[in-house]
Amino acid sequence: MDNRRIGIGVAVVVGLVVLFFVGKYLFTNKDEKTDQAKIEKEKSEASARQVAQLVHQACRYADSMGIDTSRYTLSADVAHNEEVLADVMMEIRYGKKPSRMAFNGLKETVDSNWSAKAEPSSLAALTTFTPYKQLVGHYNRIRKQGTGNPALADSLRLIRQTLNFYRYVNRFDPDQFVLVNIPAGELNVFDRSGKRLLPMQVISGKPDKMTPCMTTYIQDIVMYPYWNVPKNIALEEMLPRMKRDLSYIYNQNLQILDEKEHEVDPEEIDWESLSETNFPYRVRQASGCENSLGLLKFNLANPLAIYLHDTNSRDLFTSTKDHWRSHGCVRVQKPVELANLVLGANTFDAAFMNKCLIDQKPRTLPIPKKFPVFITYNIADVDASGKLHFYKDVYSLAK
Missing domain, CATH: 1.20.5 (Single alpha-helices involved in coiled-coils or other helix-helix interfaces)
Structure with a gap:
């Protein structure tokens, strides 16, 4: 118990x-x-x-x-x-695609992982492109003047568009590139730092034949190019003149080609039977000093038949301020200098443009590597001295 x-x-x-x-x-x-x-x-x-x-x-x-x-x-x-x-970080570095781009022919090289490694404190290191830095300075200067003024607000809007374009260029990481600014009537070749290597004037499309904005590259350069006349120009502008007077064909050094690319004697064509809806030919201007493309053509990769070229009317760069008078392509003021820069060698001398060689056939020159080209519509931008300019809205696109 x-x-x-x-x-x-x-x-x-x-x-x-x-x-x-x-x-x-x-x-x-x-x-x-x-x-x-x-x-x-x-x-x-x-x-x-x-x-x-x-x-x-x-x-x-x-x-x-x-x-x-x-x-x-x-x-x-x-x-x-x-x-x-x-x-936010990605937009600061790479911007947004501009709304006016009609064609994108450059491959983007965006670092999608960059934002995960970067700190906001390091963003200032991105602002190395000189025109961009200068434009940022003007933007903040104008902004300090107040936002109640409609004119100032519009100026700020135009500057923002250009700042976004310069950020957008970072998507392609070019060592050097051609920039055609349509409202400024200018072409510049920039390096990474924003140094202007080859500034020049350009003549681009008139308001009813606007030069489209695009990202593309120079594929090759053609010496003594033919001008393959676009069909709408051949039918709307040339055909009535050719029907009126065959001497127009000879005076303009034009060639009439059939569907097999054989040249046809203008005297053997029944011109009265031809019209805009019945024209089984192609018009080409022979090469030479009188060719509308001049002596050098820079082929651009794009489906819109837009390219850079010399001109047989070089006096227009000095005789008029109207730099918007082409059918859409871009005439350049310094074709020899541009060709030598793109080719990376002094292929042409200053006398080349003054040699009017006859019976020359087109010759294509390959380039060492694709040379990026941006055709843009920046109304607000800075010049070589850093001064802010608001260029004429020649295409009425800013409204």
């Missing part, structure tokens, strides 16, 4: 001891879980605050670069805010 009581007592004591330690463990574990949850919550909140702070920093910088940051809004979702941060 005594042994039984002793056993029961021992069992009770052991049970109480076990219960005590189990209870202590449960309470301790609960406290630890509570503390751990609290720590995790604090870490999460700290991370959310840090992301939000980085977004604010990036947006402040983007705003000073002429980027509309009202599109970037924060939320309670940290993942969303991280996406916002990445988007």
Whole structure:
């Protein structure tokens, strides 16, 4: 009996001891879980605050670069805010595709992982292109004058468009590139730093034959090119003159080709039977000093039949301020210098343009590598001295 009581007592004591330690463990574990949850919550909140702070920093910088940051809004979702941060950073570096681009022929080399590694504090290192830096300075100077003035607001809008274009160029990472700015009537060759290697005037399309904006590259250069007359020009402008007087064909050094590319004698054509809907020929202007393309043609990769070329009317660069009078292609003021730069060698001398060699056939010159070309419509831009200009809206596209 005594042994039984002793056993029961021992069992009770052991049970109480076990219960005590189990209870202590449960309470301790609960406290630890509570503390751990609290720590995790604090870490999460700290991370959310840090992301939000980085977004604010990036947006402040983007705003000073002429980027509309009202599109970037924060939320309670940290993942969303991280996406916002990445988007802001990518726009600061690469911009947005300009709305007027009719053709994109250059391959983008965007580093999609860059935003995950970069810090907003390092963004200033991106602003190395001189015209871009100068334009940013003008933007912030004008912005300080106030936003209530409609004229100032319009100026800021035009500057923002050009700033975005310069950021967009970063998508292609060119060592050197040709930039044709239609409203300025200018062509510049830039290097990475923004140095102007070869500034010159250009003549581009008239308002009813607008030169399209594009990203492309020079494929090759043609010496003594033919001018393959576009069909609409041949039918609308040339055909009535040819029907009126065959001497127009000879005076313009034109060739009439049949569907087999054989030259046809104009005297043997029944001109009265021809019309805009019945013209089974192609018109080509023979090569030479009187050719409308001049002596050098720069073939651009694009489906719009747009290219850069010399001209047989070089006096237009000095005799008139109307630099928008072509059918869409771009006449360049310094074709020899441009060809030598693109070819990377002094292939042509200054006398080349004055040699009027006859009976020359077109000759294609390959270039060492694709040379990027941007044809754009920037109304607001800086000149070589850094002075801000607002060029004439020749195509009425800025309204």
